[in-house]
Amino acid sequence: MTRQQAQKIAVSAITAAAGLVVLPIVLVIVYIIVMGAGAINWTFLTALPSEGMTEGGIMPAILGTVILTFGTAIVSIPLAIGAAVYLAEYAQDNWLTRAVRLAIVNLAGIPSIVYGLFGLGAFVLFLKLGTSIIAGSLTLGIMTLPVVISTSEEAILAVPQRFRMVSLSLGATKLQTIRHQVLPQALPGILTGMILGLSRAAGETATLLFTVAAFYLPRLPQSLFDQTMALPYHLYVIATQVPNMPLTIQYGTALILLLIVLSLTLVASVVRTRVRRRREW
Amino acid sequence: MAEQSTLQITGWNVWYGGFHALRNITASIPASQITAIVGPSGCGKSTLLRSLNRLVELEEGARVQGEVLLNGQNIYAPEADVTEIRTRIGLLAQKPFPLPMSIFDNVAYGPRLHGLHRGHLADVVEQRLRQVHLWDEVKDRLKRPAARLSVGQQQRLCLARALAVDPDLLLADESTSALDPHSARAVEDLLEELKNEYTIVIVTHNLGQAERLADYVLFLWLGELIEVGPAERVFGQPTHDLTRSYLERRFG
Numbered sequence: 414m415t416r417q418q419a420q421k422i423a424v425s426a427i428t429a430a431a432g433l434v435v436l437p438i439v440l441v442i443v444y445i446i447v448m449g450a451g452a453i454n455w456t457f458l459t460a461l462p463s464e465g466m467t468e469g470g471i472m473p474a475i476l477g478t479v480i481l482t483f484g485t486a487i488v489s490i491p492l493a494i495g496a497a498v499y500l501a502e503y504a505q506d507n508w509l510t511r512a513v514r515l516a517i518v519n520l521a522g523i524p525s526i527v528y529g530l531f532g533l534g535a536f537v538l539f540l541k542l543g544t545s546i547i548a549g550s551l552t553l554g555i556m557t558l559p560v561v562i563s564t565s566e567e568a569i570l571a572v573p574q575r576f577r578m579v580s581l582s583l584g585a586t587k588l589q590t591i592r593h594q595v596l597p598q599a600l601p602g603i604l605t606g607m608i609l610g611l612s613r614a615a616g617e618t619a620t621l622l623f624t625v626a627a628f629y630l631p632r633l634p635q636s637l638f639d640q641t642m643a644l645p646y647h648l649y650v651i652a653t654q655v656p657n658m659p660l661t662i663q664y665g666t667a668l669i670l671l672l673i674v675l676s677l678t679l680v681a682s683v684v685r686t687r688v689r690r691r692r693e694w
Numbered sequence: 695m696a697e698q699s700t701l702q703i704t705g706w707n708v709w710y711g712g713f714h715a716l717r718n719i720t721a722s723i724p725a726s727q728i729t730a731i732v733g734p735s736g737c738g739k740s741t742l743l744r745s746l747n748r749l750v751e752l753e754e755g756a757r758v759q760g761e762v763l764l765n766g767q768n769i770y771a772p773e774a775d776v777t778e779i780r781t782r783i784g785l786l787a788q789k790p791f792p793l794p795m796s797i798f799d800n801v802a803y804g805p806r807l808h809g810l811h812r813g814h815l816a817d818v819v820e821q822r823l824r825q826v827h828l829w830d831e832v833k834d835r836l837k838r839p840a841a842r843l844s845v846g847q848q849q850r851l852c853l854a855r856a857l858a859v860d861p862d863l864l865l866a867d868e869s870t871s872a873l874d875p876h877s878a879r880a881v882e883d884l885l886e887e888l889k890n891e892y893t894i895v896i897v898t899h900n901l902g903q904a905e906r907l908a909d910y911v912l913f914l915w916l917g918e919l920i921e922v923g924p925a926e927r928v929f930g931q932p933t934h935d936l937t938r939s940y941l942e943r944r945f946g
């Protein structure tokens with residue numbers, strides 16, 4: 414075999430590998446659309462479930478997922494950005510910093526069911542928040558921290574040192590420099606991390622099991638201390654626990670969940686390119 | 695602006711980790727003149743310059759010892775307010791580093807930090823851009839990104855930005871070395887104009903430039919101050935062998 418032939422074969426293999434990566438995502442999306450699109454109509458999106466969830470809509474679950482995603486954002490984003498700024502801009506190389514870093518790495522590796530158990534123990538029982546939106550948001554928020562912290566820290570470190578120097582030399586305090594130079598320039602990266610984290614939270618099932626999700630709650634939550642339905646858990650329930658569940662409802666539910674997560678990603682990339690274009694300066 | 699801003703450096707030492715980068719420097723820098731720090735590359739010129747506005751302490755592992763008095767006040771005193779000190783001292787870097795903002799916002803950056811009233815911003819920006827002879831070139835595109843300007847214009851913009859916080863002292867670290875000859879000359883001419891109002895310290899290893907601009911010269915060699923004095927005297931009759939041989943080699 415000549416080197417040219419070897420080259421050709423290698424390039425084909427690499428291209429095929431790249432193509433194969435696209436295949437599953439396309440298949441999943443197409444399959445779910447084909448199977449679930451039929452279920453989607455106005456009632457499905459806006460009505461409460463009825464007849465043991467085999468009819469009616471999934472509005473409480475959609476709303477629950479949206480609320481929980483917001484809750485997660487409110488819990489995790491300020492904490493994560495604070496921690497990332499600390500790590501990137503203030504942390505000395507000492508045992509505390511090393512401990513924080515180790516904690517983040519390990520937090521990222523903990524299975525979500527374990528987060529669920531932790532949330533149950535800490536928020537639901539110990540803090541007596543009950544199975545509630547607030548307990549779920551706190552748990553999901555903590556689960557989301559590592560990825561948001563890591564990506565935000567990277568984004569902050571990637572801001573060239575010269576901009577900090579310019580800002581400081583003009584008499585800015587370190588905090589002003591972070592606020593007016595570092596964070597705005599790191600924003601695209603921080604957004605990416607946030608969306609990554611939030612879309613994982615939006616699709617989370619195991620964590621919700623113990624902390625927030627109602628098996629069947631055909632009404633809207635009344636307060637942050639109320640339970641709520643949520644799409645991923647609802648999907649799990651109707652797919653495994655309810656006999657005679659029409660398939661289209663299952664796939665319709667999956668489709669809505671997928672759309673929510675994809676639109677999060679889409680919003681993120683639109684915002685990111687916008688910000689980046691403005692930042693080409 | 696404070697008339698007659700003087701700088702007195704006494705027993706000044708800087709270490710980077712274990713490396714002794716500046717050794718016991720003592721010199722006074724005259725007000726309303728241009729002082730040039732010259733010497734071979736790596737001798738500590740930038741370190742000395744960055745010592746004057748307390749940026750040196752931000753370098754990893756940097757440690758300092760000694761005094762730097764600005765108008766009689768030790769800027770390294772524990773109670774000294776470092777942001778206030780940096781506000782009184784403008785810095786022009788080797789390359790123009792426009793902030794990723796519009797032309798207007800670059801000049802307005804410092805005044806905004808220091809809480810200048812919004813209504814005065816436009817005036818300040820115009821005044822500073824005029825001061826660096828950039829106003830006519832950019833007055834129609836103040837909202838455009840600063841990075842779209844030519845490199846020479848960017849450097850003048852950075853000078854306007856530094857002047858906008860109304861410093862007493864201007865530092866410039868090889869600020870023309872990245873520019874084409876024409877733009878470099880424009881910046882030189884500006885420094886010449888500004889020296890009536892500001893005390894200026896420049897770093898250069900372009901001795902021609904030092905001769906053209908400097909009233910006063912500090913010659914550094916491997917972290918030590920070898921010779922200091924009025925430019926005419928140092929360039930005309932260097933007293934130290936190191937200075938003489940450096941000048942001979944550089945002027946050819």
Ligand SMILES: Nc1ncnc2c1ncn2[C@@H]1O[C@H](COP(=O)(O)OP(=O)(O)O)[C@@H](O)[C@H]1O
Pocket residue numbers: 710713715733734735736737738739740741742753754
């Ligand atoms: N941040 C730093 N860390 C370690 N060494 C440094 C640092 N900055 C400069 N140095 C060293 O200190 C010496 C003086 O550097 P510098 O002041 O930049 O010299 P110059 O401007 O005259 O070329 C050089 O040997 C350089 O390698």
Ligand SMILES: [Mg+2]
Pocket residue numbers: 739740741
């Ligand atoms: Mg230098």
